[in-house]
Amino acid sequence: MLTLVAFIVALGLLITVHEYGHYRVAVACGVKVKRFGVATLPFGSPDSPSLLGRILWRVSKPVYAWKPRRQHPGQDTEFAIGLFPFGGYVQMLDEREAPVAPEERHRAFNTQPLRSRAAIVAAGPIANLLMAVVLYTAVNWIGVQEPIATLARPVAASLAEQAGLRGGEHIARAGFEGDDLTEVQSFEDLRWRMTRGALDGHDLTLEVAGQGGQPARTLVLPLSRIEAKDADAQMFRKIGVLAPMTRPEIGEVMAGGAGERSGLRRGDLVRAIGDTAIVDGQQLREAIRASVKEGKALALPWQIEREGRVQTLEVTPEVRDEGGLKVGRIGAYVGAPPDMVTVRQGPVDGVWRGVVRTWEVSALTVRMMAKMVIGQASIKNLSGPITIADYAGKSASLGFTQYLVFLALISVSLGVLNLLPLPVLDGGHLMYYLWEGLTGKSVSDVWMDWLGRGGVALLLVMMSIALFNDTSRLFG
Numbered sequence: 283m284l285t286l287v288a289f290i291v292a293l294g295l296l297i298t299v300h301e302y303g304h305y306r307v308a309v310a311c312g313v314k315v316k317r318f319g320v321a322t323l324p325f326g327s328p329d330s331p332s333l334l335g336r337i338l339w340r341v342s343k344p345v346y347a348w349k350p351r352r353q354h355p356g357q358d359t360e361f362a363i364g365l366f367p368f369g370g371y372v373q374m375l376d377e378r379e380a381p382v383a384p385e386e387r388h389r390a391f392n393t394q395p396l397r398s399r400a401a402i403v404a405a406g407p408i409a410n411l412l413m414a415v416v417l418y419t420a421v422n423w424i425g426v427q428e429p430i431a432t433l434a435r436p437v438a439a440s441l442a443e444q445a446g447l448r449g450g451e452h453i454a455r456a457g458f459e460g461d462d463l464t465e466v467q468s469f470e471d472l473r474w475r476m477t478r479g480a481l482d483g484h485d486l487t488l489e490v491a492g493q494g495g496q497p498a499r500t501l502v503l504p505l506s507r508i509e510a511k512d513a514d515a516q517m518f519r520k521i522g523v524l525a526p527m528t529r530p531e532i533g534e535v536m537a538g539g540a541g542e543r544s545g546l547r548r549g550d551l552v553r554a555i556g557d558t559a560i561v562d563g564q565q566l567r568e569a570i571r572a573s574v575k576e577g578k579a580l581a582l583p584w585q586i587e588r589e590g591r592v593q594t595l596e597v598t599p600e601v602r603d604e605g606g607l608k609v610g611r612i613g614a615y616v617g618a619p620p621d622m623v624t625v626r627q628g629p630v631d632g633v634w635r636g637v638v639r640t641w642e643v644s645a646l647t648v649r650m651m652a653k654m655v656i657g658q659a660s661i662k663n664l665s666g667p668i669t670i671a672d673y674a675g676k677s678a679s680l681g682f683t684q685y686l687v688f689l690a691l692i693s694v695s696l697g698v699l700n701l702l703p704l705p706v707l708d709g710g711h712l713m714y715y716l717w718e719g720l721t722g723k724s725v726s727d728v729w730m731d732w733l734g735r736g737g738v739a740l741l742l743v744m745m746s747i748a749l750f751n752d753t754s755r756l757f758g
Contacts, residue, residue: 285675288685290367292674294321296410296693297370300700303409304372304402305359311398314375314389315359319344322364324371342366356389374402400715403708410697411640417690419636425626426683428468429526432621434564440522441508445488446501449562450527454498455489463489463500467625469526473518478646479505480517481659514662516605528563529618532586539613540579544597546614547588554585555597563617573599573610580610643694651702664748705730705737 298320305318317324323342344362353359374391375382382390391399435449436442453472455463458479466472479486483506492498503521510517518524532550535541552560555569573580581598599610627635653659670692677688701709710733714725725733 284678285671288674288678289671292670292689292692293367295689296413296696297321297368299409299413299693300406300696301370301372303405303407307405308372308374308391308402309354309357311394311402312356312389313391313394313398313402314386315357315372316375317347317360317362317371317373319362319364319369319371319373321366321369322362322371323366323369324373342369396715396719400712403711403715404701407697407700407708410693410700411644414640414643414690414693414697415633415636417636417686417693418639419633421683421686421690422627422632422635423629424683424686425624426687427622428470428625429620430623431466431469431472432527433523434525434527434562435568436522437519437524437568440520441504442522445503447522449565452491452493453488454491457487458484459487459502463487468623469620471625472523476503476505476518476521476523478642479503480508480510480521481646481650481653483509525564525567525617526620528620530560530563530566530616531618533615533618535615536613540598540600541612541614544584544612545595546584546586546597546612549588551587552584553587553592556582567616570599570612570616571609573597574601574608577601577608640690640694643691644698647695647698651698661747662751664744664751669748669751704740705733706741707737710737 301318301320305315308315322344323338325338325342342364344364347360347362349358349360375386375389376391377387378392387393391402394402431453433442433447433449433451433453436447453466456466456472456475457463458475466475475486478484485506486503487500488503489498489500505521508517508520510520515524530552532541532546532552533548535546535548552566554560555566555573558569560566560569573582579599579601581596584595584597586593586595597612599612601608602611650659650663654661654663673688674685677684700707701712703709703713705711705713714730718724
C-alpha cells in the first residue's frame with residue numbers, strides 16, 4: 283500500500299508541476315486556457331465509432347471539474363481531476379483544434395509570436411527542473427542521515443585494491459582530474475562521484491585522512507579503465523567500493539536458512555573464516571559469496587565471538603545463481619549498521635548545492651541517453667513505472683528526506699525526457715520552432731504528420747523496452 287500511495291503522490295505532484303509551468307506562462311503571454319487537467323487526458327469520446335476511443339474516454343475522463351470564481355483577467359479556465367495517474371494537459375484556445383471567434387483570435391496559442399509559443403512549451407520541463415532544485419535545497423536544509431565515508435575492504439583485484447585501498451580508510455576529499463579536491467560529506471556523496479566518473483570515463487583523485495598521527499595521502503581511482511555501460515552492482519564490483527565500513531556482525535537470521543542450520547545467531551561477531559581474519563562487514567559478505575567451489579558449497583570453520591566468548595562453528599552456505607555465477611548465501615543479514623553522519627547545508631550553500639546537483643543529474647541523464655543511442659551504454663538503464671513505483675515505496679519507507687530525494691531525481695528525469703527532440707514531446711515542438719526561427723516558415727502539415735507518427739512509434743519502443751526491463755528486474 284505504501285508503494286502505491288508513494289507512487290501516485292509522486293506522479294500526481296510531478297505532472298501537476300509540469301502542467302502548471304505550461305499554464306502559468308500561457309496566462310502570462312495572454313493565451314486563453316480552456317482547461318487545466320490533472321490525472322486525465324483529452325483522449326477518446328463517448329460517441330467514438332471505435333471501441334478503443336470509447337475505452338480511452340472512460341479511462342482518462344475527468345471525475346471532477348470546477349471553475350474558480352477568481353481567475354486571471356480574461357481567463358475562464360476549467361480545472362479538472364481524473365483517475366488516470368499518468369495524465370495531465372493544458373488545453374489552450376487554438377485555431378488548429380476548433381474555430382475561434384474573431385474577437386478572441388489574438389488570444390489563441392497559434393497566433394502568438396514565436397518567442398511566446400516557445401516559452402509556453404519550454405515552461406513545463408523547466409518547471410520540473412526548478413522543482414528539483416527546490417527539493418534538493420529542502421533536503422540540504424533539513425539534513426539527511428548518511429553513512430560516513432569510511433571504506434570497507436575492497437573487492438579483490440578491483441580498481442580500488444589496485445589503487446592501494448585496503449579498507450578502513452576515511453575519504454576526506456575527492457575531485458576529478460583537473461578539478462580541485464572538495465570535501466566528501468558522506469559515503470553516498472563518494473558513491474555519486476564514483477558513478478559520474480565511471481559513466482563519464484574520468485579518474486577520481488581521493489584524499490585519505492591520516493590516521494594515528496600519519497599525514498593525509500592521495501591516490502587515484504582509475505575509473506576510466508572500466509568502460510561502464512550500466513550504473514549497476516557489477517559496475518561497483520569492478521570499482522571495488524561496495525559499502526561503507528561496518529562491524530562483521532550477524533544480524534537477523536532467517537528461519538530454516540543456512541546460517542541457522544550452522545548455529546549462527548543474531549549478534550555473533552565474526553573474527554575469522556578459515557585462516558582469513560575478518561575485519562569488516564563487506565569482507566564478510568565477500569567471503570560468504572566466495573564459499574563455493576565448482577558449483578558446490580564449502581563447509582568452512584568460522585571463529586565467532588558470542589557474549590564475550592570465542593567459539594568455532596562449521597558454516598555451510600547455500601548456493602545461489604546470480605547472473606550465471608554461483609555464489610554463497612547464509613540466509614542472514616550480514617554486517618552491523620554503519621556509523622552515520624547528518625549532512626546539512628546552510629541557507630545559501632543549500633540552494634547552491636541544490637542547483638549544482640540538479641545540473642549534475644541532468645547532465646548525467648543526457649549523457650547516458652546519448653550513450654544508449656550510439657551503443658556505448660546499455661538500454662537496460664531505461665526504467666518504467668514498475669521500477670519507479672518500487673523506488674517510490676522504498677524511499678518513502680526510509681523517511682521523508684529520502685522520498686524528497688527520490689522526487690527530485692524523477693523530476694529531473696521528467697524534465698530532461700520532455701526536452702528530448704521527439705515530435706510528441708515538448709522538445710520536439712521546440713525543434714519545430716527552431717526551424718521556424720531559422721527559415722521563417724513553419725513546418726508543413728505533411729511533415730508534422732509524419733514526424734508525429736515517427737515520434738509516437740519511437741516513444742512506444744522506449745516504453746516497451748522500459749517495461750521489459752521492469753519485468754526482468756522483477757522476475758529475474
